[in-house]
Amino acid sequence: MLSRTQALELLQKSAPTHLVIHALETEAVLRALAERLNCDAELWGLAGLLHDLDYPETQDLPNQHGLLSVERLRGTLPEEALDAIARHNEHNGNQPQTILDYALRCGETVTGLIHTAALVRPTRMQGMEARSLKKKMKDKAFAASVCRETIKECEKLGLNLDDFLTLAISAITSIAPRVGLVAEV
Numbered sequence: 445m446l447s448r449t450q451a452l453e454l455l456q457k458s459a460p461t462h463l464v465i466h467a468l469e470t471e472a473v474l475r476a477l478a479e480r481l482n483c484d485a486e487l488w489g490l491a492g493l494l495h496d497l498d499y500p501e502t503q504d505l506p507n508q509h510g511l512l513s514v515e516r517l518r519g520t521l522p523e524e525a526l527d528a529i530a531r532h533n534e535h536n537g538n539q540p541q542t543i544l545d546y547a548l549r550c551g552e553t554v555t556g557l558i559h560t561a562a563l564v565r566p567t568r569m570q571g572m573e574a575r576s577l578k579k580k581m582k583d584k585a586f587a588a589s590v591c592r593e594t595i596k597e598c599e600k601l602g603l604n605l606d607d608f609l610t611l612a613i614s615a616i617t618s619i620a621p622r623v624g625l626v627a628e629v
């Protein structure tokens with residue numbers, strides 16, 4: 445299996461900064477989910493970090509997104525991580541099946557909501573609460589491209605929306621300086 449350092453190097457070779465930030469946030473959420481659910485945090489973290497590896501090539505080819513990453517990563521990550529990467533995008537013909545598949549889908553999607561919410565708060569991640577995120581989820585105009593239904597797939601993991609949002613806020617707060625979400629002074 446790739447080391448975390450190798451995985452990050454691989455990603456940074458082709459990914460623009462905003463995609464690396466999305467990958468780091470997804471990694472943090474996936475690790476926190478694995479710890480909560482007593483699963484393999486290393487493996488889940490790597491799946492999070494690399495899930496959009498092919499995005500620079502497939503952003504206009506939704507039916508290929510995920511599949512090209514799997515092709516590139518085959519032999520370097522266990523099958524369950526490759527499956528989750530293929531299945532995080534339903535537009536390539538795959539559907540989620542395992543707990544890791546659902547974790548990657550809701551975990552990567554919630555990062556879009558949290559990142560956007562942080563950017564409109566003067567204190568960024570500091571003091572963010574699940575309650576206010578839930579309100580923002582009901583406002584269809586806010587972060588309109590973030591699929592609310594995919595976030596709610598957290599229920600497939602046995603986590604209610606409040607628990608999941610709280611966990612994801614805490615995970616992203618823990619890497620806030622790395623992803624540019626610290627208040628400017």
Ligand SMILES: [Fe+2]
Nearest residue numbers: 466495496552
């Ligand atoms: Fe993603």
